[in-house]
Amino acid sequence: MYTINELYQDMEQFNEWAETLCKVEENLFFTPIAEGKWAMAEIMTHIAYWDTYILTAMLPKMEQDADIQSIDIEKLNKEAATHAKSGISQKQILQEQQQARNALLTALKAKDESFFTTTFKLNGETLDEHSGYPHNAFNYFSGFVWHDNHHRKQIENFLDEQNQSV
Numbered sequence: 001m002y003t004i005n006e007l008y009q010d011m012e013q014f015n016e017w018a019e020t021l022c023k024v025e026e027n028l029f030f031t032p033i034a035e036g037k038w039a040m041a042e043i044m045t046h047i048a049y050w051d052t053y054i055l056t057a058m059l060p061k062m063e064q065d066a067d068i069q070s071i072d073i074e075k076l077n078k079e080a081a082t083h084a085k086s087g088i089s090q091k092q093i094l095q096e097q098q099q100a101r102n103a104l105l106t107a108l109k110a111k112d113e114s115f116f117t118t119t120f121k122l123n124g125e126t127l128d129e130h131s132g133y134p135h136n137a138f139n140y141f142s143g144f145v146w147h148d149n150h151h152r153k154q155i156e157n158f159l160d161e162q163n164q165s166v
Contacts, residue, residue, distance in 0.1 A: 004116055007141055008105065014148045015101045018044065020166035022094055024159070029090045033158035040158070041084040043151050044097045050079035050144070051100035055107055062137050108141070116141075122131040 021040060021137065029040045040045070053076060061068045084093060116138035119126070126134060133139045159166065 010145045011105055018097055023166045026090045035155055040155055041093055042081045044093050045084040046080040048097040048100040049076055051104045057106045062118055064118050070123055
């Protein structure tokens with residue numbers, strides 16, 4: 001059974017892996033990973049924006065039986081992608097991602113273990129449409145670990161195709 005400590009470890013390991021992206025050539029970092037897909041830069045700002053949004057807007061609302069309304073996903077994703085294309089450097093993007101993840105981890109680790117079983121509605125729904133499990137803090141953050149790994153695999157596949165390693 002997946003545990004809270006494993007959740008923390010997975011979030012920390014993503015950060016450790018993300019740090020290695022500083023070794024990727026800058027032009028490659030800003031190249032889309034496939035036609036119609038984001039570049040690594042956009043993916044990493046996307047993750048940073050979501051971590052910040054979760055920390056500032058979602059986490060404070062995660063209370064027993066709360067009915068939480070989520071932001072428009074596409075709006076947040078577009079803002080993140082725009083930021084990645086704003087002229088910001090690879091180094092700055094990676095620093096922002098690290099800072100956002102570390103801040104989220106610090107806030108989560110400050111929570112009591114009982115927080116993770118807190119159930120709530122998300123956009124009026126008690127069950128997650130993807131997993132079928134009840135919305136609770138543990139399942140919510142576990143879903144973001146899956147999300148991290150999804151993007152990590154995309155980046156690793158792209159780097160393999162480019163004969164790059166980190």
